[in-house]
Amino acid sequence: MELEKLVKLFDHTYLKPYATEADMEKLCEEAKTYGFAMVAVNSVQTKRCKELLKGTDVHVGAAISFPLGQTTIETKVFETKDAIANGADEIDYVINITELKEGNYAYIKEEMHRIVAACREAGVIVKVIFENCFLTDEEKRVLCRIALEEKPDYIKTSTGFGTGGATLEDVKLMKSMVGDAVKVKAAGGIRDLAACLAMVEAGAERIGTSASIKITEEFKNGISAGA
Template sequence: MDTNKLDERSLAKYFDHTLLFAYSSEEDFKEFVNDAIKMEVKMLAINSCQVKRCKELLGDHKGINVGAAIGFPLGQTTIEVKAFETKKAIEDGSDEIDYVINVGKLKDKDYDYIKKEMEVIVDICRKHNVTSKVIFENCYLEKDEIVKMSQIAKEVKPDFIKTSTGFGTGGATLEDVKLMLDTVDGEVKVKAAGGIRDWPTCKAMIELGVERIGTRSSAAILEGFKQERGL
């Protein structure tokens, strides 16, 4: 993507604006949603228990999706539990689902499990016309494991694969994002998340080819963009 073609509004539509802390209050969510409305971001990225409340706070602002984080942040629940959480989030109004893979199963090279988990959740999302995203948590993975996950995703075809939760030991890197993009070869979109807090970092990710940015720093990124453009 040529970032010279972006304006403030089109940049904001890259953002999955996040509030995923355990301690976030009702006032935090009100401020979070109000900020998202002002910026006109693409999605609110929240824990699944907050889906109904964020839908209510959004009101008639239909251009902003609500996305539930499933099995977050460790991914260490069963396929059945992740499937139930996915269904409940969709029932509550979620427009998008970001689920965390079972990293332990990947480390064990149990690729059948990983594929089945992805198929189950992606199938639920497809049936309900909901966007599906698969969180790899790359900070815990070797390069060959990132490639293997991308190959499985290329076969199953979720809407997106995603670098990180933002709660691990590291976030998105250009090297990992390029590896994911090269492996899926346009068959699946890529979302970069974790540690993206300024416009230069965001710009590099978009220019590389990501189509979503997961961040708590949407306002700061937009401000950096405006400063660069002299707006």
């Protein structure tokens, strides 16, 4: 893999509840310097990050109903539209895990349909966060089947705030279900180059991590050592 392709895998992430103005400035400056695909932030930080990244090709990604997903569809749609109005180029929303566990698949489908529709209308990228650590394999398959109908841009393994993050098994399962119709994003616990490349090999086309710089530098050092 070339360096230019590697850095465009990364959603450079800072989702701490105590994020400061200085943290956002640092995050955006890092993303500009390295040329990452996106900064992933809580939706309240969207407007500021859009200003900080003005004139660059780095996207601003807003996390919606994060990290629990336990808000109504109407609330999620409102937050999505508000984030877009504040400059979000991408939306990562968390599904309602309770409704999935209850077998209320029509609810999950409506939620996905309405959020995807809001993003399509605005021309922004949309990712659906499964939070796989709380799900059975069959529940993951159900979500994949709904995603094949509703066509978000990405389905995503995790928030990084649950009891577990991305696993190779989950990425492979998700990719096997959706093929090329929907992309897969791996997030949560990806801290080094080997783990990153393994996720890509398994089918991930975007990586959510706060270790983007560490992984990139590891890649650069490997090139230097090889040379």
